[in-house]
Amino acid sequence: MPVRLPPPDRASLLPVAGVSLCAVSAGIRKAGRTDLLLIGLAPGTTVAGVFTQNAFCAAPVQVCRMHLASAQAIRALVINTGCANAGTGRQGLADAHKTCQRVAEAGNFLPSQVLPFSTGVILENLPMDRMELGLREAFSKPDASDWFEAAQTIMTTDTQPKAVSRRVMLAGGAVVITGISKGAGMIRPNMATMLGFMATDAEIGQACLAGLTREAADRSFNAITIDGDTSTNDSYMAMATGQSGVALSSTDASVASDWVRFKQAWFEVSEALAQAIVRDGEGATKFMTIRVSSAATSAEARQVAYAVAHSPLVKTAFFASDPNLGRILAAVGYSGVSCLDAGLVSVRINGTLVAEGGQRAASYTEAQGQAAMAPDEIEVDIDLGRGSTQATVWTCDLSHDYISINADYRS
Amino acid sequence: MPVRLPPPDRASLLPVAGVSLCAVSAGIRKAGRTDLLLIGLAPGTTVAGVFTQNAFCAAPVQVCRMHLASAQAIRALVINTGCANAGTGRQGLADAHKTCQRVAEAGNFLPSQVLPFSTGVILENLPMDRMELGLREAFSKPDASDWFEAAQTIMTTDTQPKAVSRRVMLAGGAVVITGISKGAGMIRPNMATMLGFMATDAEIGQACLAGLTREAADRSFNAITIDGDTSTNDSYMAMATGQSGVALSSTDASVASDWVRFKQAWFEVSEALAQAIVRDGEGATKFMTIRVSSAATSAEARQVAYAVAHSPLVKTAFFASDPNLGRILAAVGYSGVSCLDAGLVSVRINGTLVAEGGQRAASYTEAQGQAAMAPDEIEVDIDLGRGSTQATVWTCDLSHDYISINADYRS
Known part of the structure; x- marks a missing residue:
């Protein structure tokens, strides 16, 4: 059961003009469910992406980087679940290239105008x-725009699809932002999530879209962790079709206020998609926001937040709703921040002051701790007392179901 | 059930002349079991120690550092379980000092000649x-030398005591080495384990003993991890009473070969005590040796070994005996080694070549993987193909019982 994550309302998911979606059952993951998604893009669409920093990055990630670097306009994305095509060497690269080739033949464009994505077993x-049979079926189907089905198709151990839409009214006109994501395990993105795709019908230049993608990733997909395992396939893609006729730019002063509003909406969607991955994390029963403030640098704030978010002891304490909160101090202490003065650190759980001056707060009672740990959504505020920057990381607890899911993943 | 860790044979644990042991039930952890240990040392004993690097180091650790720095001969160690006295601020320091004071009064020496240790809830x-009632009882008991009972007394969630003894025949005469340790959870020592104590009746000068302690820690307690959580209380202590009359030194050429043999035996005992902690790790069902070779530096070898050892996905795959071995490559890939060439990496599990050239080995079959993952003791050999140094880390799997134990620890 995901933590406070209702399934997306199909009617709320707005089509994006210039984006066509086609999902088929290729039998790669499991028989009887869609597992292959083809995203078609109208000519003139700009595309930007950020990818995993894992040295064992998957073949499709390598091909994506190559094709994005070729500066050809991207016309299609193809995504399969059930097999990550990672750790597959030359054969894996050949397979990813062949996939692009087949899509390009059907669409009558170049293979370098196709981006491949895979997720599943390494x-x-x-x-x-x-794959080829599935693609042939996809080419024969009429264009559609069902983002709900698209979100379902890219799922692996996710228990429900993740999709978010916004219509943004700008001075220049209305634009739409719609995105989907998937996650569940091996989630400690280092550039982007397992898979996240966002599209808009606004017109946004390549450089501007690339900057937006990077900034959005840092505020969303790069701020979540489930188990600390950075995947081999993480990819976060942004697409701007321009079909609304509303042109946006970060550098054009005449649309500056529209850009600010659009950016805000874009960040909201990317944050919601990223948080959805944590809320539906493998075995998750609680959703935690770890906020580290008064840090000397944002790097050290993130370092502390991730140390707390990754601590198996902290995560199991949250699972048990047990205010064994010394574990949080211990994680702050071993996070590796140099010259940390423990005597300046304070910790609040859902607003309750637990520790200050590096020790248990005089006002704190066990009953307060029990009450603060009870909800399924918990804010942990850690004040380092040494500067003025902050960072936020979202994570979930560590439960029996995480073990069960990952012990049995392939079976 | 610990992994291949029979309980120590009480008869095999050799007394160390000059070391007296006294265990009492002070009711700090649980009624009806010993939880307070007093170690008395004969005059002339040298003592050295290494401690946690956690910024939230516990009050007793702070007092130990202070007392060791005072250069007074240490005459007693006092260890309690049930309460870590960490995150307790000035009160915690006052309590640790008062504990030393009480022991010093009874023994007629200075408080700075006493080292306090605590383990338990933060x-x-x-x-x-x-504590004071317990100490009073301890002072009234006759001196004893029961290392088995001492090992039992310092246990927290350990399922069995950990104690190892060796008699070493040297040219200069026979000496004894006996040690005890405890661990179970919050184990990713960064200097030493939760608690480890080793004593010998050899005569070893202070500087020499300090060097030996550091080197032994790096080869044993600093090479284990259970959950990546570096405790606030880690301490590893070495004591040399000199009562055997056998003088050893790392700098005296006339005893060079004795020193080498003694050091070897010392390392064996420290390694056995450290491994015992992993074998009895919380919920452990498997014991894994992660050996990373052909690294450019020993730091990067350790970095890769710890990334693999800490990966919840790798640990659950071992728990399930599931050869989902791409997870190991993924962990190597995100370990943070710069410019790692995935195409040079190979992985063997219990001798079976799983991956080479960064991909699945041509010879590898699923049946081989199943067979390699089946035993409860597994060697993972990772060759980075970029240098000539290596590192070894010992760890255990992540099981349902780890969650159960840590969700319920305080109850």
């Missing part, structure tokens, strides 16, 4: 026969 | 009334 080759 | 004050 160290196994893509079943190309099934 | 953020709670030492129950000084029970």
